[in-house]
Amino acid sequence: MQWHKVTVETTTAAVSAVSEILTTAGATGVEVMDAADPTHVEARTPDEVFDWSTIPHRENGAAVTAYYAVTADFSRQLAEIQRRVQALPAAGFTRAAAGPVHTAQIQDEDWSTNWRQYYRPVQVTRWLTVVPAWSEDLPDDDRVQVIRMDPGEAFGTGTHPTTQLSLQLLEILLRPGDDVIDVGTGAGILSIAAKLFGAGDVLATDVDDQALKVARRNIKLNPRASDIRLQPADLLTNVQGTADVIVANILTEVLLPLIPQLPAHLRPHGTVILAGIYRDKIETITKALAAAGMTVTLTLTNTEWYAVAAQQESR
Numbered sequence: 001m002q003w004h005k006v007t008v009e010t011t012t013a014a015v016s017a018v019s020e021i022l023t024t025a026g027a028t029g030v031e032v033m034d035a036a037d038p039t040h041v042e043a044r045t046p047d048e049v050f051d052w053s054t055i056p057h058r059e060n061g062a063a064v065t066a067y068y069a070v071t072a073d074f075s076r077q078l079a080e081i082q083r084r085v086q087a088l089p090a091a092g093f094t095r096a097a098a099g100p101v102h103t104a105q106i107q108d109e110d111w112s113t114n115w116r117q118y119y120r121p122v123q124v125t126r127w128l129t130v131v132p133a134w135s136e137d138l139p140d141d142d143r144v145q146v147i148r149m150d151p152g153e154a155f156g157t158g159t160h161p162t163t164q165l166s167l168q169l170l171e172i173l174l175r176p177g178d179d180v181i182d183v184g185t186g187a188g189i190l191s192i193a194a195k196l197f198g199a200g201d202v203l204a205t206d207v208d209d210q211a212l213k214v215a216r217r218n219i220k221l222n223p224r225a226s227d228i229r230l231q232p233a234d235l236l237t238n239v240q241g242t243a244d245v246i247v248a249n250i251l252t253e254v255l256l257p258l259i260p261q262l263p264a265h266l267r268p269h270g271t272v273i274l275a276g277i278y279r280d281k282i283e284t285i286t287k288a289l290a291a292a293g294m295t296v297t298l299t300l301t302n303t304e305w306y307a308v309a310a311q312q313e314s315r
């Protein structure tokens with residue numbers, strides 16, 4: 001089968017945004033080469049997800065690659081990718097983030113399954129390990145919860161710092177029986193983790209139908225999370241009801257319009273967990289939370305990324 005290979009030259013800060021653009025345009029997965037990734041020498045820890053020695057290390061900037069089936073629709077998909085990449089500087093990224101978009105037509109060389117050999121289980125929090133769906137390699141400690149995921153299908157299989165920060169805050173803050181809304185669920189990992197941590201009702205939403213399909217598949221891989229509800233939704237618009245915990249790992253540009261919607265969906269003493277915040281955006285998010293009557297109670301960082309937990313100020 002023939003595929004279009006699309007590579008966007010960009011910067012470390014914009015990798016997540018570019019990955020989202022390529023995924024939203026219909027890619028089933030993205031490959032990231034980033035100079036900020038640890039080299040294989042720095043990365044030799046028991047938690048490694050990749051065999052780094054097999055992956056070349058990039059010297060500058062970053063590149064995100066995705067593959068699209070050869071269809072009549074491709075020129076429209078490519079135009080949309082180029083339009084959205086060019087809009088990155090206006091969304092607050094540096095001009096360098098909107099680098100050239102390269103395309104090539106390639107023969108299927110099993111790229112869609114080749115990456116599987118690089119994946120290993122990864123311990124994402126103290127009590128949570130993400131295990132690829134096909135792996136028999138389970139943690140030795142039976143107190144550690146296991147999430148089964150099919151990586152490479154949608155953003156959020158546990159390896160990105162923003163997902164790990166969200167999982168860590170859920171592990172710290174979620175109380176048994178808490179009802180949860182997961183805004184922008186992607187591959188469903190935060191909702192599944194919430195269930196394993198003892199959540200009550202969990203509603204997972206996403207604006208992208210493809211993400212919801214992937215989330216549905218991953219939920220099926222985790223029987224203890226089988227009653228997660230899925231709903232297509234743009235942020236909290238048309239989402240009914242309230243929750244004890246609302247979690248969202250999305251870029252700041254998307255979190256900002258979400259924040260004013262939160263109080264109407266958050267129970268008294270409820271907690272909001274926001275991740276996907278690049279370090280130069282943390283002040284903007286804190287101010288927006290304050291304007292919506294919420295105070296940051298806990299902040300975690302991982303590389304350049306921040307995640308915050310916030311609660312409503314008592315009235």
Ligand SMILES: C[S@@+](CC[C@H](N)C(=O)[O-])C[C@H]1O[C@@H](n2cnc3c(N)ncnc32)[C@H](O)[C@@H]1O
Pocket residue numbers: 016020155156157158162163166183184185186187188189190205206207208211233234235249250251254276
């Ligand atoms: C960075 S991914 C996070 C995925 C997963 N929650 C995680 O933590 O790994 C962001 C997700 O938000 C979704 N998203 C983007 N804009 C949205 C919106 N306006 N409303 C709902 N979901 C949105 C994207 O489709 C994507 O699946």
